[in-house]
Amino acid sequence: MAVYTQVSTEEMTAFLHRYDVGTLLSAKGIAExxxxxNYLIETTAGRFILTLYEKRVNVDDLPFFCALTDHLAAKGLNIPRMLRDRRGEQLQTLAGRPACLIEFLSGVSVTHPTPAQARAAGGALGDMHKALGDFRLGRPNSLDLAGWGALAARCGADLDHIQPGLRGRVMAEVEWLEANWPRHLRTAVIHADLFPDNVLMLGDEVSGVIDFYFACTDIRAWDVAVTHAAWCFENDGTGYHADLGRALVAGYDRQFGLSTDERLAFPILARGACxxxxxxxAWDWLNTPADALVTRKDPIAFLRRLDFYAEADPETLVPA
Ligand SMILES: Nc1ncnc2c1ncn2[C@@H]1O[C@H](COP(=O)(O)OP(=O)(O)OP(=O)(O)O)[C@@H](O)[C@H]1O
Ligand SMILES: N[C@@H](CCO)C(=O)O
Incomplete structure (x- = not known):
């Protein structure tokens, strides 16, 4: 369960008084x-999400995330806005953490997407890329190729505690990607974390895209590769579902589209995503505090995907 910072009822009530959102009825920590x-807040005026930003979010980046979500919402996409208090402020401090009150969107995240849902997710990503064509801000990706090398070095020999031989495999992959990374491809602002748990769905329709806190400027097609790796396998990284892969890329192509160069480089981009x-x-696995109410995610599920993409043929993976 992801509640690192506990907020008392008194603090929550005082916080909500800054906004025009009625009075507090309930506040529940969100497990996902x-x-x-994250807390789900119910007030006399409706539902809201309260987010307190933890470890990986840099407070200096929050104005970028506010501008980005405002931009996408203004274009009519189903993106929750970070709400303004009575003084017009979006960014707050609560229980000692940077915090935001965010619009609540209906919908559920799917755990076993159907091809129709994968197509809709690809379409939502394409819509976002289209809508960001005139977004003028940028943010460097701290988790780019150089960042992966640095993180691999910081994990060091401890990687072998997760699985024997993992360190050597990771270092060899960093080296291979450094030699083969398609640096010539177009860059843009991207979501960079469009996992099924960041897409809210009602039936086969996308009702919301959330969690823009890794959004950054990087190779645009890498965003498609991240989404492909996140949506088209079993959770443990086994069993690539070609029907989901085809549907996701078709949905993206319909709204935006991959160039020939992006298709050819797709397996390399996907290896980088993995x-x-x-x-x-792996870093979280090795460093999550014992008392944190959070379920660690399995790093090896992305090693299995990496093995798949290392053997994949671009023509089959993303046919023109
Ligand atoms: N605006 C929203 N409307 C409805 N539900 C939301 C909203 N924002 C977050 N949620 C719910 O809260 C959960 C956690 O949110 P989120 O994915 O942003 O957390 P996170 O800790 O940043 O996650 P991640 O591990 O994906 O980076 C989501 O799975 C969703 O159920
Ligand atoms: N979506 C990521 C968590 C955020 O970086 C994962 O599943 O590992």
């Missing part, structure tokens, strides 16, 4: 998520 503390999640999960 690993990065931030390494990114393998490493952040």
């Amino acid at each position: 998520g690993v990065e931030n503390s 390494l990114r999640f393998l490493l952040t999960r």
